[in-house]
Amino acid sequence: MQVLGFLGYFLGYLLWALFYVFQNFGIAIIVFTVVIKLVLFPFSIKQQKSMAGT
Known part of the structure; x- marks a missing residue:
């Protein structure tokens, strides 16, 4: 399985799990978006610090 296929499968499963919990x-x-933002937040901070240093 390709990397993007695995990533898509995982994210789709996460979205269905959230739907199962909230039934909406x-x-x-919205919760999926917040979770993704929280996961990517450390990378965003690192990128901003790197850009501020140049």
């Missing part, structure tokens, strides 16, 4: 796709998408 709108809320599931």
Whole structure:
């Protein structure tokens, strides 16, 4: 399985799990977005510090 295929499968499973918990796709998408933002937050901070140093 390719890397992007695995990533898509995992993210799709996460979205369905959130839908199972909240029983509403709108809320599931909002929570999914917040989770992704929290996961990527350390990388964003590192990038901002790197750009400020130049």
